[in-house]
Amino acid sequence: MHIPQFKRRLVDKHRFFDQDTLKDVNAFCSLLPGPSTTQTITVLGLKMGGPLLALMSLAAWALPGAILMSAIALSPNFLGARHLQFMQPMVAAFLAYSVISMAPWIRKSTLNHAIFIVFGVLGFLINSPLLFPLGMILAGLLSAKFNQYDLTVIDIKQPKPIRWRNLTAFGVIFVVVGGVGIILNNNAEYFQLAQPFVLFENTYRIGALSFGGGNTLAAMSHEQYVIYQQRLTPQEFNTGLGLLQALPGPNFNFMVYLNSMAMKSYGYNVFYQFMGCLIGLFAVFLPGTLMVFFAYPLWDRLQAHRSIRLALDGIFAAAVGFILTAALQINVYFWQTFTTLNQHVLIQMGIFSLTLALLCSKKVPTPFIVLLMLLMGWLVPM
Numbered sequence: 021m022h023i024p025q026f027k028r029r030l031v032d033k034h035r036f037f038d039q040d041t042l043k044d045v046n047a048f049c050s051l052l053p054g055p056s057t058t059q060t061i062t063v064l065g066l067k068m069g070g071p072l073l074a075l076m077s078l079a080a081w082a083l084p085g086a087i088l089m090s091a092i093a094l095s096p097n098f099l100g101a102r103h104l105q106f107m108q109p110m111v112a113a114f115l116a117y118s119v120i121s122m123a124p125w126i127r128k129s130t131l132n133h134a135i136f137i138v139f140g141v142l143g144f145l146i147n148s149p150l151l152f153p154l155g156m157i158l159a160g161l162l163s164a165k166f167n168q169y170d171l172t173v174i175d176i177k178q179p180k181p182i183r184w185r186n187l188t189a190f191g192v193i194f195v196v197v198g199g200v201g202i203i204l205n206n207n208a209e210y211f212q213l214a215q216p217f218v219l220f221e222n223t224y225r226i227g228a229l230s231f232g233g234g235n236t237l238a239a240m241s242h243e244q245y246v247i248y249q250q251r252l253t254p255q256e257f258n259t260g261l262g263l264l265q266a267l268p269g270p271n272f273n274f275m276v277y278l279n280s281m282a283m284k285s286y287g288y289n290v291f292y293q294f295m296g297c298l299i300g301l302f303a304v305f306l307p308g309t310l311m312v313f314f315a316y317p318l319w320d321r322l323q324a325h326r327s328i329r330l331a332l333d334g335i336f337a338a339a340v341g342f343i344l345t346a347a348l349q350i351n352v353y354f355w356q357t358f359t360t361l362n363q364h365v366l367i368q369m370g371i372f373s374l375t376l377a378l379l380c381s382k383k384v385p386t387p388f389i390v391l392l393m394l395l396m397g398w399l400v401p402m
Contacts (some may be wrong), residue, residue, distance in 0.1 A: 026060065036068060048319050053230055054308025055237075055272040058082060062312055071313070082305060085269025086276050090297040092263060093280035094290060105397045106371045107262035108255060110390070112354045113375035114262070115238070115347035120380070122340045127333045129167055135159045135337040136344070143243070143345030152240050153229050155338050163334025164327045171329055186314035190307055194228065197221045215286055216299060222249075223275050223303035228311075234271025236339045237304075239346035241278055247349065251282040254353050262390060272308075275300035367400065 065077030
């Protein structure tokens with residue numbers, strides 16, 4: 021829904037850019053790790069007014085949804101309300117639809133489809149946070165080496181100067197924050213200091229490796245926050261992921277909710293839970309923003325380099341595979357909770373089927389589906 025909104029307001033109404041510029045910028049951002057629509061609006065600001073307008077555009081785009089997500093995470097009563105009882109079957113259907121809708125986007129190749137299936141199943145069978153970054157790297161190398169299909173020819177344009185300091189900052193932040201978090205985490209007396217650093221590093225890493233946008237981020241954060249570290253229960257994770265669909269702005273705002281809930285699970289008070297919101301907001305958008313400022317001058321080179329383009333096809337296939345991982349994990353957990361067939365189970369199955377059918381129809385906006393499930397949760401007794 022985001023790119024058509026950009027076109028209506030920035031191209032058709034205000035004529036800040038032409039349609040080709042919007043398409044080119046979005047194509048470039050789709051190749052990078054991080055939130056592609058957020059990076060698109062950031063690059064448009066960069067083209068129109070330089071770094072300051074780029075950062076202002078990013079803030080205006082991300083803050084409304086982040087504020088709403090913070091309010092939800094910090095509310096002591098909202099997350100336990102009965103109107104959330106259908107969030108789990110709804111989220112299970114959302115992730116199933118994500119796989120159904122994104123799988124056709126994988127470039128047709130036996131290798132690309134094998135990467136999708138193999139990494140999706142491996143992610144389900146092997147619960148290790150190392151699988152995601154290693155899988156992305158391996159998928160890119162395999163695709164660049166063995167894929168042989170033809171690619172359209174792109175003319176090489178005059179290259180722009182490269183700002184290496186942004187890439188340096190990208191790596192230095194990763195290493196420094198991760199190192200400090202490891203040191204503090206290995207000393208029990210510094211536990212309270214360690215957790216914010218560890219959460220920042222986890223969120224920064226997820227934001228830096230999320231090829232494929234919000235669906236990939238959901239898959240990686242589910243493995244890191246629910247399976248590996250068990251900072252949230254599956255129900256808490258699914259509740260936040262479901263509510264996210266009804267909120268404005270980028271899906272990467274999900275990390276605002278996750279980090280606040282993680283701080284709550286560690287026993288921190290409301291002040292530290294709010295700190296978790298800030299950690300989620302800054303850490304998840306920082307790597308993508310630094311990458312945009314560094315990589316945008318490389319756009320002309322990337323367009324013309326065959327190996328890079330082939331590698332990105334494999335990386336995207338692996339990203340969709342890890343979405344399959346999340347769909348399998350969440351759906352298996354959800355359906356295994358039912359041991360007997362009764363009225364409650366039939367209602368849950370009906371919610372799952374109805375949500376999936378509405379998504380596949382593409383006629384009902386996603387926020388309305390979420391609001392419908394909230395209303396049904398309020399009307400149907402638990």
